[in-house]
Amino acid sequence: MVAGWGPSVDEPRVIYVLGAGRSGSTILGLLLGQGAGTLFAGELFAAPLHIAQQQRPCSCGSDPCAFWSEVMDRLAPIDGEAHARAGRHRDLLRALWGPARTTYMGHSVALLDALAEVSGCTTIIDSSKYAARAVWLRRGLGDRLRVVYLQRSPEGLIRSHSQRHATEQRGMSLRRLVVYDAVVSLSARLARHRLDPVQLSYEDLLEAPGAVIQRVAGQLELDPEPLISALNGPLVVGHLVTANRLRNDPQVRLRTRPEVAPLSGRERLAAAAMRAFRGALA
């Protein structure tokens, strides 16, 4: 953060979670959002689309949700589909070196500002995960943006994608996951000098949640105390219209001892390939 400058409702700070899908970004966003003045708003790239299509009710249970209605009322009309399409992986090179997407950046910053105004919070957490969106936000917000790069082990990602949840889309095939992980890792590497992210391993978070949250809170200039206290109990979810199924769990908490299923030979090979590619980028 710039010296002598503090976040305010008029100029909120934004914490952006970068990484692959199913890396634990929802639980991390929830954890970081437990302090006063901080709002975890989910995957904001897709929020206008979900609200326009009314696909999913807000996690608060109200339909329509008064909070999101007030946020959207403050904004010029947004083409939710175009907004959700922009800022994805294929947009990265333009985000890094091309001409500005002024409409996209304007809508993105206006949405963040409206969330701060309506919630009264000075820090907004966006778990959209795409590196390109983070770079657009950097261009629009400058030093008001802080980025956390959350990485889950290849084995953890493979296990997560092999699970099926009744309310979620199926995970990717193993081959697709290897390519996807390479794209995510390469994008994060290309954008690293722009984003200067705080690095966080999901496995480290599970292993030593108190110590990891203490470190990350310090790097992000968040008060660690309410975040560490929240590790013991169910987390306050608030108003999420995106992010994964955890948002509908009234007792959501960090599961520090997940079941570890053994990997097949093919899965171990895929994990080794993912690890090698990540290592080559480091």
Ligand SMILES: [Zn+2]
């Ligand atoms: Zn709501």
